[in-house]
Amino acid sequence: MKLLRQVPKILFGAGAFDSLGEAVSTLKNSGYAVYIIDAVHAKTGLVNKLPLVGNDYSLSVDTTDEPTTDGVDALRDEIKKRSDKLPAVIVGVGGGSTLDIAKAVSVVLTNPGSSRDYQGWELVKNAPIPKVGVPTLSGTGSEATRTAVLTSPGKKFGINSPYSLFDLVVLDPLLARTVPAEQQFYTGMDCYIHCVESINGSFKDKLITVYVQAGLAMCRDIFLKGGEPSDQDRENLMIASYFGGLSIANSEVGVCHALSYGLSLELKFHHGLANCIAFNQLEEYYPNEVSDFKEMLERNNIVLPKNVTQAVSAEQMESMIAMTLLMEKPLTNALGPDWKNVFPREKILQLYARM
Ligand SMILES: [Fe+2]
Numbered sequence: 001m002k003l004l005r006q007v008p009k010i011l012f013g014a015g016a017f018d019s020l021g022e023a024v025s026t027l028k029n030s031g032y033a034v035y036i037i038d039a040v041h042a043k044t045g046l047v048n049k050l051p052l053v054g055n056d057y058s059l060s061v062d063t064t065d066e067p068t069t070d071g072v073d074a075l076r077d078e079i080k081k082r083s084d085k086l087p088a089v090i091v092g093v094g095g096g097s098t099l100d101i102a103k104a105v106s107v108v109l110t111n112p113g114s115s116r117d118y119q120g121w122e123l124v125k126n127a128p129i130p131k132v133g134v135p136t137l138s139g140t141g142s143e144a145t146r147t148a149v150l151t152s153p154g155k156k157f158g159i160n161s162p163y164s165l166f167d168l169v170v171l172d173p174l175l176a177r178t179v180p181a182e183q184q185f186y187t188g189m190d191c192y193i194h195c196v197e198s199i200n201g202s203f204k205d206k207l208i209t210v211y212v213q214a215g216l217a218m219c220r221d222i223f224l225k226g227g228e229p230s231d232q233d234r235e236n237l238m239i240a241s242y243f244g245g246l247s248i249a250n251s252e253v254g255v256c257h258a259l260s261y262g263l264s265l266e267l268k269f270h271h272g273l274a275n276c277i278a279f280n281q282l283e284e285y286y287p288n289e290v291s292d293f294k295e296m297l298e299r300n301n302i303v304l305p306k307n308v309t310q311a312v313s314a315e316q317m318e319s320m321i322a323m324t325l326l327m328e329k330p331l332t333n334a335l336g337p338d339w340k341n342v343f344p345r346e347k348i349l350q351l352y353a354r355m
Contacts, residue, residue: 009167012172066149105129252329
């Protein structure tokens with residue numbers, strides 16, 4: 001028996017964003033909402049469409065770099081400085097980084113100390129501020145998971161807790177129309193890789209397999225075809241992203257994520273691109289899926305950066321290997337309980353050296 005965890009409410013469909021205000025108001029109980037929105041939406045104009053009423057306000061976040069524990073703590077301080085009364089709802093509007101920030105802020109507003117104190121599994125004690133997730137970029141699956149991935153000195157790690165799960169997500173594929181093609185490819189590949197790692201791991205079950213198969217089929221359809229995605233593709237990718245997130249939330253990721261976290265930690269690659277760089281070298285673990293991936297790169301005219309680890313110092317490489325070795329759950333899912341023997345540090349070094 002297994003308990004499937006997922007967000008309790010999904011507002012779905014083209015134009016769903018127009019009902020965001022109404023949906024948020026059901027969680028407000030005469031309080032106010034804080035919208036945390038990706039700074040990119042100053043350019044797309046979405047920031048001007050937020051349904052702010054009464055004491056609601058919005059904070060914009062720069063996601064050029066991946067979210068940090070210091071950044072989350074600073075946002076928490078800013079919100080507490082503005083009012084003695086805590087917000088009733090936190091609404092995250094953006095890609096996976098923004099959604100993870102919103103999740104983490106909702107947790108640290110009601111739990112003492114720094115967000116870095118909660119990086120790990122089941123460390124959050126107090127119920128968070130209710131939260132709503134509105135992805136404007138499909139693929140990360142953050143909208144579906146109980147993980148808020150943050151970087152702190154020396155590690156990239158998630159706050160993994162049932163308290164990190166959104167209370168409501170709004171999936172409106174029209175919001176993804178403004179995403180540049182290359183960014184959508186890398187983030188779409190995050191979803192593809194979630195599905196690949198979940199279906200090839202030992203933690204999956206029958207229920208999850210159905211979601212993964214559907215997510216995989218949608219990713220294959222969109223990215224093996226290549227070219228500018230249609231609105232139908234965007235809708236499918238938003239569904240696939242949710243399914244991929246749901247799958248890893250209820251199974252685990254695998255070898256690719258274990259390596260990509262090291263690349264992001266030391267070389268600051270964004271998660272989707274870091275995954276692509278790592279996955280490109282993983283034929284040994286996911287042969288058919290890597291072969292399809294290479295075809296996807298070609299059909300979408302994507303050229304991955306090469307030799308990215310060539311200039312890393314011995315110290316940086318050590319830190320990357322240490323990061324990978326911290327990923328016990330993904331590596332157990334992918335390689336079994338004996339993973340430390342079949343995936344020793346020399347093997348990890350060899351794979352990093354090829355990237
Ligand atoms: Fe991922």
